Amino acid sequence: MVQSLNLSGIANAFRVLFNPSLAMPHIIVDDIRQINFRDLKKRANIKAIGFDKDNCLTAPYVSTIYPPFKEAWKECVETFSKENVIIVSNSAGTKDDKDYKEAQRLEESLGVAVLRHDEKKPSGGQFLEERLAPIPADQVAFAGDRILTDVLFGNRNGNLTIWTRKVITEEGDNKVALALRRVEYKLIDLLQRFNVKPPVHKSFSSIKKEG
Template sequence: MVQSLNFSSLASIGKIVRSPSLLIPHLSVPDIRYINFMALKAAGIRAVVFDKDNTITAPYVEQVHPTFAKSWESCKDTFGQDRLLIVSNSAGTPDDVGHKKAATVEAALGIPVLRHTLKKPAGGDALSSYFGCPSHCIAVVGDRAFTDIVYGNLNGMLTVHVTKIVTEEGDNKIAALIRKLEYPLVNWLRQRGLSPPHHPAFEKHNPQDFVLES
């Protein structure tokens, strides 16, 4: 499946220039195995949104990557399958003709794929209505700062950045190129003292409370 140009990402550049903290995640972990899902739930997170490619699967692959299988099942057990959602910039978008890819991913991963017309980082305001809870009760997990992290931060969600991708094999070439620019940019902003937007979970917890040891 060929992805069309992400105009939503281009349109968000002005917001990022004005508020570069939108690029800073609340948590950074190598991959989803390091996320303490039980601690997130105990802190008030009621739903989790995942990017798909290079977050829980290899690019354009439907099945969860074998390395993450145990953590993926733990997440589903913790929150329940109806409180998890895939928001992809490929499956479930207008690029996915007839949403056939979305249906295949749903069958493979066991959770819904959002059908949406606006690609990340746009459209995140719809998630509160989708889950029936305030946006600060939703966590977003993904590998891309300009899409996944900005998507969550724009709407007051808790953002989790996975920094070790599954593979570049088969990845979208433009996405792979931008990712290589994002990581040093986020680190540079942190070194200059920028913090992520306020989130109530961190009024009583520090980031390490939500990170598992390797």
């Protein structure tokens, strides 16, 4: 499946110039194996979690979980229940996904829902909010490997954001994503040097105080 140009991502990236905190994740991990799902639910009062797909859960354009992540994925679904775990992809479940065939393959493979949405991340937060209602946004975590789509998406929506900084593989990824990811790494380094903090989030604050 070929992704169309993400004009929303380009336009919304300029938000970071005026509010750099939108680009800072609350939690940084190498990959989903380092996410303490039980801690998120118990200490941070997170009731649901959304994930990007490519290079967060699967290799690019692959519909099966990356094998080393199987146990972590099982733990996630058992912790939150499959009704409260959802995939938000900029390929599967979008208008690029004809008849939502890729979304259906993912749902069969991963055992959770794939969000159908007309606006690509970092836009389209209302689709996730409607899907997870009545769970409020600040009780939803969102995890992904991209800063200017996934982290920006979650922070704009009031979610607890988790950046999975190590990609599974760059093989098969689209060239725009490859180029932008390198820019994003430099952006995070810069923001950390200037001590830029993520948006205020009460769950994150409680974790930091207790930790």
